[in-house]
Each structure stands twice: as structure tokens, then as C-alpha cells.
Amino acid sequence: MLIFSSMGTIAQEPNKENPITKEVISEWMNELSNWGRWGKDDELGTLNLITPKKRKEAASLVTEGISISLARDISKKATRNNPHPLKQSITLEAWAGHNWASDTYTMRYHGNDYSHIDALCHIFYKGNMYNGFSQNLVKKNGAEKLDIQKMNTGIFTRGILVDMPLLKNVTYLKKEDIIKPEHMVAWEKKTGIKIKRGDVLLIRTGRWSRSKEEGVWNFGEDAVGLHPTMVKWLKERDVAVIGSDGVSDKYPSGIEGLGAPIHQLLLVALGMPLLDNLQLEALAAKAASLNRWEFLFVAAPLRIPGGTGSPINPIATF
Template sequence: MGANARTPQPADLAPAEFQQLYERLRRHADHGPDDRRGALNHITAETMRAAAGEVRLGRSVSLAAPVETVPAADNPKPSTHDMISSPAEHRHKPGLNFAYDRLAMNIHGDADSHIDALCHVVYEGRMYNGVAAGSAEPDGTPALSIDVAHDGIVGRGVLLDIPRLRGVPWLEPGDHVTTADLTAAEAAQHVRVGPGDLLFVRVGHRRRRNSLGPWDAAAARTGLHPTALEFLAERKVAVLGSDGNNDTAPSLGVAFPVHVLAINALGLHLLDYLQFGELRAVCEQAGRWSFLCVIAPLRLPAATGSPVNPIAVL
């Protein structure tokens, strides 16, 4: 396919079709009425031990993009980094001195790498597993905050490279990744997504941004088609991440359908705006698209998400 190639686009979902899909996925996520971990339940001691066997090269790779502090079309209110006391200030001072700084950021922006907590999406007044929006746990902490993952997320990561499959550098905004794309990428990369896996889907958002410059990603971006969430549910995927937002814009019918279906229906933590350039190169060279992956959100007991720096170990 050429650089502007697009696969035939799936039809929009009518509101009734979306609701039926939502209910089907909710049934897939039946971990009991008191469950707060969602799809993380698919990660077990056995899957973690097996994931450790993926380490063969002894090489670690970050999946996060550098935090941005300069306004851009997709990031009009970037993070602020204040150097309160820089190392240079102490160059000629005797004895012990400290440099220190402060960072403030919008966790759920359209540029910085982050993880969405299960409380991030409220649909029809409810969060994952029917928990009422604004509910608290018995200890008083907000229900379904990112603290659900305070012990970290460890498992086998799998990278499915959709631009590689289609023979293009990136997918254009408005395009969709379908179930057919995911299964075809598995076959082309000789890998199969399984229970407890941390699935990363490359759409080429970062490469397009680096090549063409930032654009209003809130209005136009590439993501998964809502029906592809059935693939994730059937395979018992534990986490979904992308170098984009995971949702296509403009969306099909319901706004942010993948966020609603993944987070609210399936209890699936999402990682948005990651960076796969180095990982893709290492996987291509090694001829292997699976690896040990460690995701460590910050300890933010009341937060709807966290900045994140996932580490792939090959």
C-alpha cells in the first residue's frame, strides 16, 4: 500500500448498536460486584512469571515520550517545569548545596504519556462495575482511582504495529484499527495476544507528529474501532496502550467510544500518547514483538490517572 493507503472504513455504530456492544462487554468483565481491579484480574502470578521469561537481550526501553513544556496545537496548556534552584547557581558555592524543581501537568492531555484510572470515565452516572460516580472506599479513598494499580502492573507486553502491517509510515487521522487489523498484525508478526497481556497498538501518531508537526489531535486522530474491543475482551487483555489516544476522532456516534467501552465496561486501564519508535526498532531487529513490561503509576490515591513511563525489557 502507498503512504496514503486506507483500509475500507467500518460503518458508524447506531446508538442502539453501541449500547448492545457496551452490555456485551460488561458481561465479559464479570469479576464480582465488589471488584475494583477490572481487567488487571487477568494478570496472575503465573502470567507474571511467564512474562519474566521474555527477557533475552537484557535491554530496557522506555515507552513514554518526554514531558513537554512548550505550547503546541495539541497541547495548548503544557506542563510547567520550574527550576527553583538550578545546579548552576551553586557552581561557586562551597560545601553542600541542593538543586530542586517543581512540575505541574494536565494528566489527561493530548501530548504527554499517561495512564487512565478506572474512575476517569463516567457513563450514565456510573463508573466501572456500576460504581456510582464519586463513591469512596471504606477507608475514605475515592473508588477506582489510579491507586488501584499502586503495586504496579507487570506482565507480557505485545506490540502490534498497524502501519507496518499496511505498509505505511502512519495511519491518517480519522482512520480506524479494526479486529481484522489486529489479527492480521498478529499473523504478520508471529505473535498471539493472550490472557493477562499488556497490548500496545501502534498507529504511528508520534511519527506523524514528529514528521509534520503537532495538530489539533482532539479533533482529528487515529484509534481503534469500537468493535475491536471485543477482541480484547475475548483475549482477556489486561491493559491497552497506544501512541495515540486509543479513540479515533471524529468519533463514531458516542464520544470517546473506546474509552467508554474499555474503561467503563471492561475495567481496562488505558495508556495514551506513548512512544514506540525505539521499541519498534528493537523488536524488528530481534524478530520478536513480545517483552516483559513494567508500568508504575505514581502513588496518587485520589487521582483519575497518572503520568507514566512504561518500561519494556527484552
């Protein structure tokens, strides 16, 4: 099968005779790079694709006034997929004639449980981050470039849900499943929706339905995710942000020496933020009942100068 690359050349899709290897991913790091596309000092990456016009178009999608949270509850209980649960300490005190309750939170949100957004400084490749910024700019007290603070105006754009279990007529995807561009095309054909420039693309695998039915399993050893060719497709469509009820990467990746090729390609080469561990069940149910797969998507990370990401509560509004 031949695929058209975003650089205007025809490339042979890797297969059993021509598999995707660490070296192939390295080639794609150059081929798919957005470095310099929005200037040598750019720190927004694909968020540049969300223009004022795109925001106004997204706002016009609100016709029902129905909003749905896409975040999971933040757990205070340790599990095999969340070894660093939230620690909460409440202080009760009297001040100025009132009694008050105040919290101190401690959490490590990156991982396979909390709903969060990855900043572009979250992962490195050959000593660099997106747009050629050195990884040495990320220090123990914070990142000096590409930190989550650069996204402080939030994400306000058209959201698209791709419900993979519905497409495949199953309750949830399993370990052997992998998400490819052909599935995106099939979803567009099924729903009549076209995934466009500046969209937030949300892919449901049915992870939480599986957890409800089978119990918690080791997600780090058995996670449904994207085939690396999806990154080429995302670049060609100029998607702004991608999110999933997983982490977009398949675990294990199947690529020797490279555990998270999707994170590497998207964050470093494309400059595309990722939304991990979203709760997409309620969204899928409402979308199916309305037969609507596009909506206004709004999300805003915490304003943390130097942060490598942020817990997040995205909202979809029909």
C-alpha cells in the first residue's frame, strides 16, 4: 500500500517485509517536522492551527447547550496503573471571625491514570525538544521553553470523536487492535464527518468499559494505541491536538528500543500536544444519541510557569 507523505513524496508503508523500526521513526522525525513552520522562536506548535476564524466556527457548533466533562475523577487510591495517587491534606483554621477549610494537594499526574495534557517539553529526542530547543532548558525547577504556561489561553476549537468500538461493533478494543489511518477514513465515511485543520481529535478505545467488565489490568503492558503511520495522517490533516482514553501510544510499542514513538513524533517533531487518559464514555453515549460527532471543545491547563503539563478537565459542548 502506498501512502502520500506530508512532504509531497510517495513512500512505501512499512509492512512485514519493510517493518517500522527505530531507524524508520528517526527518518520520520525529519520528514514530518514542523520545526520552523511558525518561526524559529515558536513555542505553540500545532496550536497555531487554531485561528480566530476556527474558534468562531467552533462556537457556532453549540446548538443544544449540553456540556460533558471529559476528565476522570482524580483518585486518592493507589492502583497498579496509578502508583502515585493524589495526597490531600486539609487544614481547619479560624481566621477573621470565620472557620475555614484549606487543602494542600500533592500529585504526580503524568502516567496512565490522571486526565492530563502534555506540554511540548515533556519528551526529548537527541537532546532536543520541538523546534530545536535544547533539553537542557528543562531544569529541576521548571522548563524555560515550551512549558505548559505557553498554552495559558486554552484550547477552544472544533472537537471530533472517533468511537473505535462503535466502528468495529465491539464493546471495547483489545490488545491486538491498533488504530490506523484507514479507520479514520472509515469513520468519516460512516458518519459523514470530515476531520479538518485545527480540530481536536478524540479517539475512544473503550478502555474504561473494559476496566468495568474485566477489572484493572496492567495498562503499561497491554494498551491499545495508534499505529505510527497515524502521525503522517495527522500531519497531512493538520490536526491541532489529539486525545484518547489511553495515551495514544500502544504498549508495548512493537518497536525495539522505542517505547513511546507516538509521543516522540507528535510532541517533538510535530509540536502537537497530547491529552491522555480522558473519560470518553459519557461523550460517546451522548454523541450516539444525538448522532453528532462534532462539538465545541474547550480545555485550559493550569497556569504553571515551567510546567511539563497539567491535569485538565476538558469540556465538550453540543
